[in-house]
Amino acid sequence: MLEFTLLKKSGGDDALNGRARRGRIKTRHGVIETPAFMPVGTLGSVKAVSKEDLFHCGAQIILGNTYHLYLRPGCDVIRHMGGLHEFSKWSFPLLTDSGGFQFFSLAKLAKFTDEGVSFQSHIDGSRHFFSPEKAVEIQMILGSDIMMSLDWCMGYPATEKQATEALEKTVAWAKRGFDFWQEKGRPNNLFGIVQGGMFKDLRSRCAHELAGMDFPGFAIGGLSVGEPTQVMYEMADHTLPLLPENKPRYIMGVGTPENLVELAGMGCDMFDCVMPSRNARNGQLFTSFGTINIPNAKYRLDSSPIDTTCGCYTCQNYSRAYLRHLYKSRELLAYRLNTIHNLYYYLDLMAKIRHAIEQDRFLEFKKEFYEKRCID
RNA sequence: GGUGGGGUUCCCGAGUGGUCAAAGGGAUCAGACUGUAAAUCUGACGGCUCAGCCUUCGGAGGUUCAAAUCCUCCCCCCACCA
Numbered sequence: 506m507l508e509f510t511l512l513k514k515s516g517g518d519d520a521l522n523g524r525a526r527r528g529r530i531k532t533r534h535g536v537i538e539t540p541a542f543m544p545v546g547t548l549g550s551v552k553a554v555s556k557e558d559l560f561h562c563g564a565q566i567i568l569g570n571t572y573h574l575y576l577r578p579g580c581d582v583i584r585h586m587g588g589l590h591e592f593s594k595w596s597f598p599l600l601t602d603s604g605g606f607q608f609f610s611l612a613k614l615a616k617f618t619d620e621g622v623s624f625q626s627h628i629d630g631s632r633h634f635f636s637p638e639k640a641v642e643i644q645m646i647l648g649s650d651i652m653m654s655l656d657w658c659m660g661y662p663a664t665e666k667q668a669t670e671a672l673e674k675t676v677a678w679a680k681r682g683f684d685f686w687q688e689k690g691r692p693n694n695l696f697g698i699v700q701g702g703m704f705k706d707l708r709s710r711c712a713h714e715l716a717g718m719d720f721p722g723f724a725i726g727g728l729s730v731g732e733p734t735q736v737m738y739e740m741a742d743h744t745l746p747l748l749p750e751n752k753p754r755y756i757m758g759v760g761t762p763e764n765l766v767e768l769a770g771m772g773c774d775m776f777d778c779v780m781p782s783r784n785a786r787n788g789q790l791f792t793s794f795g796t797i798n799i800p801n802a803k804y805r806l807d808s809s810p811i812d813t814t815c816g817c818y819t820c821q822n823y824s825r826a827y828l829r830h831l832y833k834s835r836e837l838l839a840y841r842l843n844t845i846h847n848l849y850y851y852l853d854l855m856a857k858i859r860h861a862i863e864q865d866r867f868l869e870f871k872k873e874f875y876e877k878r879c880i881d
Numbered sequence: 882g883g884u885g886g887g888g889u890u891c892c893c894g895a896g897u898g899g900u901c902a903a904a905g906g907g908a909u910c911a912g913a914c915u916g917u918a919a920a921u922c923u924g925a926c927g928g929c930u931c932a933g934c935c936u937u938c939g940g941a942g943g944u945u946c947a948a949a950u951c952c953u954c955c956c957c958c959c960a961c962c963a
Binding site: 545547548552568600602605606607627653658698724727729730755758759761782785787789798801802832840 | 909910911912913914915916917918919920921922
């Protein structure tokens with residue numbers, strides 16, 4: 506059901522720069538060229554854009570969220586409608602997060618036990634319970650191509666004791682989710698998630714234990730939760746090589762364009778982040794020379810596109826002055842045009858990274874990437 | 882012409898003797914956002930040689946230790962009645 510082909514590895518011994526990999530993931534709903542960025546569509550929709558917009562931006566796979574879709578519209582609706590693909594009409598690959606992150610970001614509504622997580626809905630306060638098995642079961646109903654096992658995401662800073670507890674629970678739940686998935690005949694695909702806080706030995710331990718289970722892919726979770734960027738890089742650099750080389754490696758919830766370049770260089774194959782879509786709705790646009798805040802007064806009379814080197818629909822058609830006007834007027838079109846641009850930027854960046862790896866010039870690409878961004 | 886109401890910092894709008902450079906909105910300006918409780922949130926928003934000082938509440942006078950707030954006159958708006 507999932508086939509990962511490692512097409513090329515950057516040569517060299519430089520740990521930070523020489524481990525980029527170019528790969529291909531085949532799923533029932535299509536192929537994902539890696540390294541890949543996956544736009545986040547929590548509620549079965551990448552906010553503000555249509556599936557056609559996503560396609561034209563170059564999206565190969567998008568995310569959905571188990572917690573959110575379970576609460577609304579509910580599994581009965583999605584089952585009745587034939588699964589999330591059929592419901593949303595997104596016919597390409599889908600990855601669903603397990604809800605583990607929500608029990609971290611909505612922590613005051615969640616209570617962790619050995620059995621699972623009992624929580625209150627952020628929508629109406631109703632009480633619910635997720636076990637690792639149930640998290641997989643719901644994702645099977647959603648019909649995602651890649652399901653994530655239920656994990657315990659730890660914030661920063663966290664003590665070693667807290668991180669250990671979260672790790673142990675994450676591993677135990679991964680095992681239960683994995684067994685449940687095996688019993689069901691390994692439908693779709695299930696990825697395990699490495700936790701361990703900002704402790705290398707804990708990350709090692711977690712990666713080692715998960716690698717002992719035959720997951721089709723592995724993720725690193727619990728990064729970019731408030732730690733300094735350098736710490737995140739150290740954790741990723743430490744953990745990525747511990748995961749099976751012949752399986753996709755996914756860093757969850759990351760990150761900035763710089764983060765993607767750095768982490769792809771360390772051998773990460775998949776990323777997801779709300780940053781391009783959310784920041785677009787908040788007026789921040791990504792460009793090859795850095796980010797710009799479109800409401801800024803300096804763009805009032807600016808007839809140039811967001812980024813003259815960008816090939817997106819927005820940049821092909823509209824000026825900064827118009828986009829600034831739309832944004833400041835809260836016109837709905839602003840959200841769509843901004844989101845199209847940011848997603849295109851991210852997805853195009855990944856395409857460039859893939860191309861550079863293929864051409865054996867990832868390091869040069871990285872150098873140019875940093876040289877371009879200085880002004881705005 | 883008569884009666885009543887009102888003129889507050891860019892706009893709307895609180896404030897009716899000191900705790901007022903003046904609530905609250907809006908506009909404006911800037912920033913943040915990393916597995917989406919986010920079309921959200923934060924900060925600035927009279928001036929300056931900035932822990933203090935100066936100018937400001939339609940205008941001009943006055944009362945008072947002290948006035949956006951009280952008194953007098955004037956100017957201008959709004960409502961209703963002629």
